[in-house]
Amino acid sequence: MRIKFQTALITGSSRGLGRQIAVKLAREGVKKIAIHYRTGKSDAETTLSLIEAEGASGTLVQGDVANASGGENIVMEAAKKLGGCDIYVQSVVPRLGEIYEHVMATELSLEKWQLAFDTQARAFFVCARTAAKFMSGGGRIIGLSYTMGGRTGGWQPWVGMGSAKAAMDSISRYFAVALGRHGITVNTVSPGFSDASTVVGQTPQEWQDAMLKWAESGWTPMGRRGTPADVAGICALLCSDEARFMTGQALTVDGGACLMNPHFPLALQVPA
Ligand SMILES: NC(=O)c1ccc[n+]([C@@H]2O[C@H](COP(=O)([O-])OP(=O)(O)OC[C@H]3O[C@@H](n4cnc5c(N)ncnc54)[C@H](OP(=O)(O)O)[C@@H]3O)[C@@H](O)[C@H]2O)c1
Incomplete structure (x- = not known):
């Protein structure tokens, strides 16, 4: 798999999954990549040096997607510096303390609910449509979601992020x-x-x-937690020419965990 697109912006690539996605895209042939950060400039510089080691050139873009014009400015600046934007990947999530309270769904603060929607759904709406204006020769848009959180109601404190991710998928x-x-x-x-x-x-x-024990116990059929490389690999596949006819899909990359049936004990589902 080599990617024919030349330019990419990855919001939230100073660390975590976004960093691995940037490195993987560089490895697969994307020539110019904008590394975006909000507060972690030195982390972003590390990502930059990692993509340069893969043969790509990069540029740093700073900004906060939580305000209305922030996302648009990030994309405009990145496209200007890169000379285009063929690929846009959104891999943003606030620090846990900014969005998480260990409370029932009905008790989540409005502030945390709002930040979840601003940084996920509205940011995706704004950044994706701005980036699309620079994709004159076709392109790829990918949002990092958490579909399970949007489809279920079990993890009570996640009501804000779960709902915001459901909006992203939509x-x-x-x-x-x-x-x-x-x-x-x-x-x-x-x-x-x-x-x-x-x-x-x-x-x-x-x-x-x-979480690790749960995954290894069999609730994740592949018997382990995922790695950033697992996720980055799928993002790179989506950016390849081979994935040109697949669109509007929510792809789950969880080693099969979402296939297990919550109605039955594990031992009844998977005989020893
Ligand atoms: N990790 C998982 O297991 C997992 C599971 C399901 C879904 N996801 C999704 O995958 C994506 C990446 O998650 P991750 O765990 O890799 O995240 P992470 O390591 O915590 O990194 C988050 C990134 O988002 C940036 N960011 C935070 N708030 C921002 C804001 N207001 N404006 C702009 N940028 C902001 C951070 O920038 P600075 O550090 O520079 O401030 C950082 O680059 C997220 O969308 C997340 O919901 C992750």
């Missing part, structure tokens, strides 16, 4: 129809829980241990 379907005639695909990629420097790494150690 926007991707509408934009896929709007942009299909221009050769632009729009999809979302939905990881399970990934390790390393991601938002998961900000949760208490006992949560991380419990």
